[in-house]
Amino acid sequence: MGQNSLKHKELKGRANITRNLSSGLNFLLTDQEDKAIEQLLELLDIEAATIDTYLALANLFRRKGDWDKAIRIHEKLHQLKLPKVQAQHIQFELAKDYYSAGLYDRAEHLLLQLVNSEALREASLKQLFSIFMATHELSKAVALTTEVANTQSKSLRIALANLHTESLKGAALDLTILAELAERYPQAIRPRFELAKLALAQHDAATAKGALLSILKQKPQWSADILPQLSQCHLDEDEWYQLLTLLADKHHNTSARLLLCDWLTEHGSITAAEHYVLDKLRQQPNIRLFQKLLQIRQQQSAQAAEVLSSVEELVNAYLASKILYSCRSCGFKTRQPYWLCPSCQQWETVEPIAGVDGR
Incomplete structure (x- = not known):
């Protein structure tokens, strides 16, 4: 009788979980998100082992802008003893919650711990760079040069090159520093662009010519912006x-x-x-x-x-009235160039357009 009683209670509890989950999903499918959230919250109170349900619900909160609720769920998950890979994934999601809520210091602390994780290194570094741009602490991004070198990411190298170049603004620039950056990050065009601009200002046509020709060789679509400068290099x-x-x-x-x-x-x-x-x-x-x-x-x-x-x-x-530049990543359109796309926050993806209206 005792064994039957325990089995009956267990089956009854599972039936309640299934019923709440089913009704919650039904609310989601019928675009009744508020009712879905309440229903799924009840489910979470009943069964704390459903990690995937927690993560899905937290992502739903974050998309709706309810960062405090997403943070609460991820913090609760972060306290559990889980496998290392799953725990690191939850930590990364919690850091994204903190970033969305404007708690940059907390997000930075969590992300720096994940930089040594091979699976999350690239994503963590990209999120850290976003934080350093928001807080204007570009020197912290430069300090992560070694960590970026340990990845195979071209986009990370381009981002670091731009952040490093950005950090030099207002300083006493010299051609040597920019030339070193251009050589270190051949994937990025901004260091060479700034090198050429400074060289022209200092009447060093040879240096400007070399930098501009290398950009054209790599990115001929930038001809509309590069050729007017190149015409000043005494070819x-x-x-x-x-x-x-x-x-x-x-x-x-x-x-x-x-x-x-x-x-x-x-x-x-x-x-x-x-x-x-x-x-x-x-x-x-x-x-x-x-x-x-x-x-x-x-x-x-x-x-x-x-x-x-x-x-x-x-x-x-x-x-x-026509646009001149478009982001190849998200399609953002503009009449002026941006090194950082205002829409998708990717570096050097806003490029001159081609076609009937192109230059």
């Missing part, structure tokens, strides 16, 4: 022509084609420039090349200049 005519031809023909870059058109006008004839633009427009339509064609036609015919100028004004108004 000879043949080298400039060959570079523009390579970018225009191999990479189909619109900015290079526009500059090549100017080169043809200066060193050849305006008719050659017109034929070149028409040929490229037939191959790949682009509104900026069409604008250049309008300018050429205005120079050729004073009679048509008045009509064409009004058309060019319409084209200019159209271009003034």
Whole structure:
């Protein structure tokens, strides 16, 4: 009788758990999140061994912005004696709760403990970098250089390069420091971009030229921003022509084609420039090349200049409203460049767009 009584109580308890879980999931499926949360909370009070249910509920709270409830659940789980891998995962989730709630010091403390965990090292470092950006403690990010080197993550190296470069703002910059950063982090383009900018300011055309050419070789889509600076580096005519031809023909870059058109006008004839633009427009339509064609036609015919100028004004108004950059990670669109995407918080993912409106 005693054994039967115990089994009966156990089966009754399991039935209650199953009933609460089923009704809670039903509320979730019918978009009644508030009722689902209450129902699942009752389940958690009954059965504390359902770790996956706890984690799912805490993530639900965090998405809703109820960070205090998510923190309470994860803290409760963190106190349990669990396998190491599962315990570290819960610790990481708790750190994310603290970060979302603005408790950066607590999140940092937990994440630093996870940096030596092979499974969570990369994710922990990315979260730490977000904290250091929010607290403007960039020197702490630089101190994690060794930990980043122990990963295979390209995105982490790019992030560290940007944070290191950002930390140098306001300091007495010299070319040596930026050159060392550019050499240490070849995956990132910002150190070389800043190196070139400083070199041009100090009239060191050779250093600027080397940095800018290496960026173009790695990221030809940045031609619209790099070529105007490169034009200040005293390239000879043949080298400039060959570079523009390579970018225009191999990479189909619109900015290079526009500059090549100017080169043809200066060193050849305006008719050659017109034929070149028409040929490229037939191959790949682009509104900026069409604008250049309008300018050429205005120079050729004073009679048509008045009509064409009004058309060019319409084209200019159209271009003034178009985006120039887009994040390849999340699709964020903007007219100005960002090293850090404001939407997905990824470094160096906002790049110039291509296509009909591209540069």
